[in-house]
Amino acid sequence: MKPLSLSWPTAILLTCGPAVSGEVNLTISPQVSYFPSHAEGTIEYGKSVELKLDAYHDFDAYRAELELIARADADDKGRRLVEARQAYMRRSFSNFDLYIGQRQTFWGKAESRNVVDVINQSDAAANQGSEAKLGAPSLSLDGYFDFGDLQLWYISRFRERTFNDGNGHPSSGLNVTTSLYERSEGKEADDIAARFSTFSGDWDFAVSGFQGTAREPLITPTQDSSALNATYMLQETIGFEAQFTGDPTLLKWESLHGTQSGAGFDAAVAGLEYTLYGAFGQVWDLGLIAEGQYDTRPQAAAERFYSAGLRLVLNDAKDTSFLALMSQDQKQEQSLIAFEASRRLNDWSSLELRSQFYDAKKSGLAFSGIADDDVISLTINMFF
Amino acid sequence: MKFLPLILIAGLTGLSLPSTAAASSEKGLEIATELDKRDTGFKDSTSTMVMVLSDQHGQSTQRAIRNRTLEGSSEGDLSLVIFDSPGDVRGTAFLSHTKKAGSDDQWLFLPALKRVKRIASSNKAGPFMGSEFAYEDISSQEVEKYTYNYLRDEKVNGLDCFLVEYDPVDRKSGYSRQLVWIDKKEYRLQKIEFYDRKNSLLKTLSYADYNKFLGKYWRADTLSMENHQTGKKTQLQFSDWAFQTGMTEKDFQKNALKRIK
Secondary structure, eight states, X not given: XXXXXXXXXXXXXXXXXXXXXXXXXXXXXXXXXXXXXXXXXXXXXXXXXXXXXXEEEEEXXXXXXXXXXXXXXXXXXXXXXXXXXXXXXXXXXXXXEEEEEEEOOOOOOOSSOXXXXXXXXXXXXXXXXXXXXXXXXXXXXXXXXXXXXXXXXXXXXXXXXXXXXXXXXXOOSSOEXXXXXXXXXGGGOXXXXXXXXXXXXXEEEEEEEEEEEOSSOEEEEOTTSSSEEEEEOEEEEEEEEEEEEOSSEEXXXXXXXXXXXXEEEEEEEEEEEEEEEEETTTTEEEEEEEEXXXXXXXXXXXXXXXXXXXXXXXXXXXXXXXXXEEEEETTXXXXXXXXXXXXXXXXXXXXXXXXXXXXXXXXXXXXXXXXXXOEEEEEEEEEO | OOSSSOOOOOOOOOOOOOSTTHHHHHHHHHHHHHHHHTTTTXXXXXXXXXXXXXXXXXXXXXXXXXXXXXXXXXXXXXXXXXXXXXXXXXXXXXXXXXXXXXXXXXXXXXXXXXXXXXXXXXOTTSBSTTSSOBXXXXXXXXXXXXXXXXXXXXXXXXXEEEEEEEEESOTTSSEEEEEEEEETTTOOEEEEEEEETTSOEEEEEEEEEEEEETTTEEEEEEEEEEETTTOOEEEEEEEEEEEOOOOOGGGGSGGGGGGOO
């Protein structure tokens, strides 16, 4: 274990009880972005920096954990954020853990999209796909049994999605100014959720249920079309997940079924991943990824999307890897090409390149508004 | 069996011996079985490890890793590896349930996403963390994973050794064969030569700085792997060994990955 290197949070944590073990880590990630097809009046070069503080402290059967994010952006106000992704106390018992506070979890199996990952709201303005999340203020229980694992969640209030400002990317050019809720309690409405997961041989399964406010809002223009409304609807769902971990083919499935504002819907992702080891006569791994997405909700950019991609991992001392992914809707009217690369620079820093290119063949489509939001960004992560 | 790198073995189920060279096969199997037997009963162990990777130009880079191993009862060993550095993999954890036959079950915990990912274990010939150690070199070895052939006696590190050829059963192994030197007195691995699928010498692994724990379990603190085809080297330096710490199977379930620190 690394010795405690920063003094002030440690001092706070140490007051909680007898020191057993703990750690504090800091990550600083400056980022520069270029938006080659930016529209007039929107940002051409983005400059931002994100600070992440991770700390935990164990004492007896308790753990206090903190994951704080502070993000500053030169021009895009929507990206500015101070967030406790995690700030919880955990009490461990013999067969279960009880958490109180702000917490994150991950549900799902697929790569391109996780329709069953309903607990945490997306930090969409982080521009990391669906990977960046906000903490859920909650009381939760993780139970461990011979036959599988059970999670029970009570989420005490709603977290609104973060959005880029109208001058940022991706955005349709307008700011999201107002949140509207189907449930009368609005932001104060609580959610309940549960998930059971298990595995047998090469198969992993999970089933989950959720009742509460949908994380993904419907975005509509305000009456005078000067801004956007985000409408969050009531959702009651059952989720299913399955993965077959074959040799060397992985099959993945996740689906969400239920009602939103009383209307039935289905959403699913089915995927296949095949890895060629020792590709091109090197020690490289070449992964072939194919996924199909289906979603009948009005928030979806299209009912069907198909994605195909290649992941190349060089397995070198610098952990160099590349990912190229292309997604297209079933009518071939909207598409996204993404290219990512990452490489370690040294023991305390790494470099990430991300680029995304959107295309829409006509107006009125979900991608029409973001066709000028192509991005190439470079991030250095520095670890202390 | 410890997770890292000792080519060890557990339990012996009915293996049928080829009719040719039966005597040397039988002796090879006896040696491998004895080596395994002498390491049975340690229950669990923990250690820390510094991995030093050096390229052909002499430039080196380090990783810091913690290992936890639980001796398997009916199946192979359970092992957990936690990465402390470099920074970009800090907090990542790798769990493996070794199987005597068939593919091992493996999971990876990605701390940034809070995601536990089941991963395919078929990449046994691939490099572990960009090092000269392949996954199959560092995973727990079971008797059933090789056939054996005793070749002759030879001296290595000044010790009288058995020289045994290990032939991997799994055709996904990156090796056609391994030449393994085991000292006759304590049945400790002293040296391994790895031959690639074209039967050319690929790598040599040397063991040094053995210490005895609990009065009978030997562990080498220094393992040096040299790749003869690329000129690259990887050294593993172990420390902080502890045995019979009281870990149970619960500490090696996939849900434990989320709680690991």
